[in-house]
Amino acid sequence: MIMKIAIATINNPSLEAAKKLLPYLAEHECHVFNKVQEGGVFFKFNKVDEILPTAWSEYDAIIFLMATGAVVRKIAPFLKDKATDPAVLIMTLDLQRVIPLLSGHLGGANELANELTQKIKGCVNFVTTATEQTKRLAFDMFAKKHNFAITNLKSLAEISNAIINKKQVQVVTYPSLEKLVKEFEGYKEENFVFCTPDNFEAFKDELPTLYITPQKLPNRALQIHPQEIVLGLGMNRGTSKEEIANSVKRFCYEHGLELSQVKKIASFEAKSDEVGLLEYAKEMQLPLEFFNEEDINALTQEFSPSQATKFFNIKGVAEPAALLASEYKTLFLSKRIYGGVTVGAAF
Numbered sequence: 001m002i003m004k005i006a007i008a009t010i011n012n013p014s015l016e017a018a019k020k021l022l023p024y025l026a027e028h029e030c031h032v033f034n035k036v037q038e039g040g041v042f043f044k045f046n047k048v049d050e051i052l053p054t055a056w057s058e059y060d061a062i063i064f065l066m067a068t069g070a071v072v073r074k075i076a077p078f079l080k081d082k083a084t085d086p087a088v089l090i091m092t093l094d095l096q097r098v099i100p101l102l103s104g105h106l107g108g109a110n111e112l113a114n115e116l117t118q119k120i121k122g123c124v125n126f127v128t129t130a131t132e133q134t135k136r137l138a139f140d141m142f143a144k145k146h147n148f149a150i151t152n153l154k155s156l157a158e159i160s161n162a163i164i165n166k167k168q169v170q171v172v173t174y175p176s177l178e179k180l181v182k183e184f185e186g187y188k189e190e191n192f193v194f195c196t197p198d199n200f201e202a203f204k205d206e207l208p209t210l211y212i213t214p215q216k217l218p219n220r221a222l223q224i225h226p227q228e229i230v231l232g233l234g235m236n237r238g239t240s241k242e243e244i245a246n247s248v249k250r251f252c253y254e255h256g257l258e259l260s261q262v263k264k265i266a267s268f269e270a271k272s273d274e275v276g277l278l279e280y281a282k283e284m285q286l287p288l289e290f291f292n293e294e295d296i297n298a299l300t301q302e303f304s305p306s307q308a309t310k311f312f313n314i315k316g317v318a319e320p321a322a323l324l325a326s327e328y329k330t331l332f333l334s335k336r337i338y339g340g341v342t343v344g345a346a347f
Contacts, residue, residue, distance in 0.1 A: 002028055003060040003087075003108065008048060009034045014065035017093040021063070024095075024119045031059075048074050061087035061112055068099065075102070082106055082140075083153055089113055095120050104129045105140040136163045137186035139210065143224045146180065151216055151223040159222050162208045163191050170195060170204055173212035176328040177226070181212070197332075214332060214347055215256035226347045229261040232322030233277065234268065234308065236340035241279040247341035248280075255333055257345070264289060266325035268296065268308065268317045289325045296320045304334050306342075318344035 005028050009015045015034045022030060031041050033051045038044045045051050055062050056078045064071045068090050087109035088102035098116050100109035110127055117125040131138035139159060143150050162169045170193045171181060178194050195202045210222040214229055252259050265281050269290040281288040296314045306316035318335040326346035333345040
């Protein structure tokens, strides 16, 4: 990931160190704040306090070439939370030691430190986050890698501590996402119990629990949300753009989804000339994909009974179309009917 990085120096030796550091960060956008040089990527300042408000709000990462104690005192007033604070790193002047001090996971400090140690010969990464030191799965890193959103981030500590202490946590999710968890760095089978949303008989109340689902659920547990949702749409002939829009909004509202999560619309090829559907897709700037009879009937999954079977000799429209157009081939919401519009969802 390309980052916007502020490099903070306080004297000539640290400025010279910054100049040596720049080539290793060539793929990123870097600005060097110093007390001597102006022009290009170099910006002059008088005191560190002058640059911090801008660096904190406008940069993805700040690399300090100065003492750890001074850095801690300077950044303390700006600290908010791990979801919004920038990555903060500290490096020694010989570029042989790097400490990812703040926002190691979500902010990317650990990744940037790893990048530097791989590029700079002899550089050692003093990473302090427990999941890295114990080589255990970190769910904030899991979410970041897959571009999933997080709800109830404060509940992450309970999950992480259980994993670090080699205790079990419960993950409620779908088989396709269970596979992603098992493939992620640091996964240890003894740490995890999995439960699918359609098998809550297996749910263990006594275990710390997190949910990996597109839906925002009404609880305080850690939740991780895939953001690439496909809606399958079926509709009566001549259905208006407004009726489709209202049906989609209602579907999202009823199922804890954000409209922004919808990245694609899918339907049966016989609907490809529906003016209302075409206008809605254009207005929402959403790709629209159509599938034919052969595509739909080749699916082996069971779908909800559909009038499309009677009229078009296919297994359905909303559910199979959403499934076919989705990345993980997971139909997580069966169809709902709103007047003349049918909506189903997959990821």
